[in-house]
């Protein structure tokens with residue numbers, strides 16, 4: 001299966017983002033969604049959404065305690081998912097699969113999931129609208145990754161977004177120490193996990209030799225809500241309505 | 244069928260937004276997507292996306308020439324779609340259906356489409372994250388719409404977002420003059436079209452008497468792209484890559 005690992009946190013557009021993502025995922029065959037809430041306890045909102053989705057899923061939670069020197073999102077959540085996955089695969093009959101780190105507000109074409117089924121060890125592909133570029137992408141010559149088109153921190157060991165690669169799941173059993181870290185600078189999480197599994201030369205370029213965009217690092221605009229108490233005519237309270 | 248009418252315009256996140264919307268729509272039974280590009284000519288990007296979607300669709304285009312006094316989006320596009328629809332229904336054997344005006348960056352739960360199949364004339368329901376509120380919604384007493392919870396221009400005849408209603412398709416044949424207009428002030432397009440078909444009292448409250456949110460007025464954040472010419476190390480050109 002494809003194991004999609006998605007950290008998520010409470011905010012006004014959370015249900016909207018998770019709803020459209022879950023609908024896309026319902027079209028992906030043999031998919032297992034690992035959703036990790038950034039919260040002290042699991043919420044009814046996410047629980048019900050997963051239940052109603054008819055997806056195969058695992059629901060986890062762990063609250064981030066951000067360090068001053070590291071404001072990266074999703075570190076503890078993705079690590080919790082990897083820990084769960086290792087335990088699960090150890091006893092699983094079918095240890096085959098692919099691990100993909102999926103943010104809850106990105107846009108995924110169904111095509112990206114077809115690509116990652118071809119992965120041997122680590123597959124890579126372009127990501128649209130990220131790092132100040134139309135597209136960040138591995139540069140490919142004769143079927144090999146020879147460099148990366150990136151302008152934001154191009155000195156990153158692997159200047160790739162989280163949405164631009166997936167990893168053979170079995171490799172996480174071979175490398176029990178592989179995880180994300182709060183000890184690296186901003187933008188280095190992808191490099192941190194990739195270093196356990198691959199080198200630039202070993203990467204498997206997918207999506208037509210990295211010439212096609214099948215995933216976009218979209219962001220949902222933060223809504224601006226009026227302070228109802230400051231209005232002349234206050235509306236009927238709507239706190240009982242789940243949005 | 245449900246006729247979804249979607250104006251769309253060229254921008255960096257257009258393909259991402261249309262991709263995730265089209266994937267959602269592929270899960271809706273008996274759906275016909277009318278996509279109208281705001282452009283002088285139809286683009287290959289939208290044409291190929293529609294072709295590959297396996298959706299039933301109609302592809303139109305008309306370029307907006309905004310008047311100073313009216314900056315509303317989608318007026319000419321939605322009118323072009325209504326014109327097309329009238330011509331189509333006139334000769335169609337099955338004139339039944341529902342018309343829904345769908346922006347390309349909103350978020351639609353599959354549940355909203357199930358609701359609108361119950362419509363007799365005009366159905367209404369809440370819309371999340373719009374008009375400065377968590378949720379704009381019709382207020383319902385004893386199964387009747389008695390008012391609206393809205394704080395942005397509450398004096399609108401129907402203070403409802405475009406995503407909050409759908410109309411029996413056959414009614415567009417009965418009212419050949421019904422259309423959107425550049426002569427009304429900002430925020431009045433919904434009222435402009437609704438006035439042909441319904442009164443507050445006649446509206447059919449759906450989504451559990453307007454207590455459930457099945458559609459959100461999300462917006463995709465405008466990406467900030469670096470000016471490549473100002474960089475020390477200019478990347479490889481990527482203009483040949485469709486994003």
Ligand SMILES: O=c1ccn([C@@H]2O[C@H](COP(=O)(O)OP(=O)(O)O)[C@@H](O)[C@H]2O)c(=O)[nH]1
Pocket residue numbers: 006007008009037038064073074077102103104105218219
């Ligand atoms: O405090 C936070 C902020 C973000 N996230 C999640 O981490 C991922 C990446 O966050 P975001 O999309 O905000 O990052 P960006 O768009 O800036 O890359 C998303 O799945 C978020 O839901 C989280 O769990 N806790």
Ligand SMILES: O=c1ccn([C@@H]2O[C@H](COP(=O)(O)OP(=O)(O)O)[C@@H](O)[C@H]2O)c(=O)[nH]1
Pocket residue numbers: 249250251252280281307316317320345346347348461462
């Ligand atoms: O110049 C424009 C601006 C917008 N739109 C379309 O009109 C609808 C509403 O626009 P938008 O989502 O930008 O409006 P808002 O989010 O502000 O309501 C969307 O389907 C857009 O793609 C358009 O055709 N031409």
Ligand SMILES: [Mn+2]
Pocket residue numbers: 103104105106217218219
């Ligand atoms: Mn994001």
Ligand SMILES: [Mn+2]
Pocket residue numbers: 346347348349460461462
């Ligand atoms: Mn919009």
